[in-house]
Amino acid sequence: MAKSESAPTRAEGEPLLRVENLQTAFFTEKETIRAVDGVSFDIRRGETVGIVGESGSGKSVTARSIMGLVDSPGRVLEGSSIRFDGEELTGKSEKEYRQLRGSDIAMVFQDPLTSLNPVYTVGNQIKEALRLHRDMRGAEATEEAIDLLEAVGIPDASRRVTEYPHEFSGGMRQRAVIAMALACDPELLICDEPTTALDVTIQAQILELLDDLQDERDLAIMFITHDMGVIAEVSDRVNVMYAGEIVESAPVVELFENPRHPYSRGLLKSIPGNQPDADRLSTIEGDVPTPNEPATYCRFEPRCPEAFEECTKVHPESLGVTTSDDDHTAACLLYPEDVPQAEAVELHDQAGSDPEVSDR
Ligand code: SF4
Incomplete structure (x- = not known):
């Protein structure tokens, strides 16, 4: 969705993202897999909502459904609703979704190498995002790319902007991916296991970075992980997923102090x-x-x-x-x-x- 004046506005009090009865299924010859089965949750501006569960619980498919990235033979079923900033996303064309992705909603994946192209410099990839979504070019885009690399804590950014992804360490690559995601000034950042591949010290730095960026930009963050320790650190609210459903939802302190669902208790x-x-x-x-x-x-x-x-x-x-x-x-x-x-x-x-x- 372009940030246009004609975009519908949210009803007063409506969260930035409202997911209601989301159902995403994969249709194979043998069976229908109901990967996400009736999931509902909200995310408000400036809030981090954690989605936690084991592999196969439907966390990533939930994220991909919001981003319009569910590949065949999967699809979001009728009766599902995903409202972003007052606008219904289900039923949008791929062209409309392309406009939305990386503009209003950006995503950071577990492996930074899936987002970075090895044959272009990191700077060129950030500049491409700036050209596509903010119509920035030339020296202005280069300067903005350097600013973004600095904002995500990459030292000597004016030199590193000319380097290739293989010249960055794992933690620095993930910072670069976050810089790319921020290039379009998104309102919602979806982070799918963004720290799982990193060692513990780097993981802590990336979590701190996300926290700082959220404060500065009033970002809404959806944070997906299987790690209860990480969820405790980043979330305001936690949704626990199991076999395609949200089985418990609570503010983070309440969930950790007083988990009720036997599955959440087991995870803790x-x-x-x-x-x-x-x-x-x-x-x-x-x-x-x-x-x-x-x-x-x-x-x-x-x-x-x-x-x-x-x-x-x-x-x-x-x-x-x-x-x-x-x-x-x-x-x-x-x-x-x-x-x-x-x-x-x-x-x-x-x-x-x-x-x-x-x-x-
Ligand atoms: S007691 Fe256990 S099996 Fe029964 S509804 Fe609760 S979680 Fe499910």
Whole structure:
């Protein structure tokens, strides 16, 4: 979406990004894989929303769906809604999406080499982004590229702007990719495991850099990772994903101090150092299932230490962990915890058949 005067504006109070009932499926000859199955969340300007879960939980497909980057045989299904700055993105053409990507929304991937072209200098790649999205050329673009490299903490930027990606270290390459993403002055930055390939010291530097850039630019950040330690450091709010669904959502301190969903508890217990008395690191037995049918049960049930009979019969919806708390939700039949269990199960059953309440 071009930053034009005719662009629709958000309703007052509406977040910068609103994802509602996002469903993305991959259609193969053998089966339909429901990689993202009824996901809803918001991101406000200046806020970092973390999406955490094991591989195969649907985190990256959620990001790619927002960016319009779902490749065949996958597609975003009807009934999904992705509103950015008041405008619906689902149904946009590839040409419209190209305009949006790298302009209003930019993405940083795990491996910087997927974003950098080895045969062009880093400076030329930043300048290309400036030409395409901000119509900058020549000396003006070179100066802006140097400013951006300085902004992401690359020393001696006026020399390094003429260097090739292979002349940068891994951490410096990721900084260069962030500079490229910022070249278009995006409002939303989607970071997909941006520090996973980096060693711990460099990881801390990149997280600090993102934090500083967010403060300076009032950026909204969606941060995807499998690492609960990283999520704790960067997020204002955390969404925990499992098998295509958000199973718990809460402000970061609340989630870490008071996790409710058995899966979130398992993830937290598996952080090294989090169970000082334990002889061995706790793990969640089993694997994330491939969601290939609409769930009429809890997908975590085979791995859940607290499962009970109804978990195989009723799909848990995202409901408040208590009847008066809608800021902390869990898709688990144990909640709301302030009503008898049978009543809680009934509430999930009702919510699943009420399109106003259900995400699915
Ligand atoms: S719904 Fe049941 S199986 Fe699923 S997480 Fe809750 S207790 Fe465990």
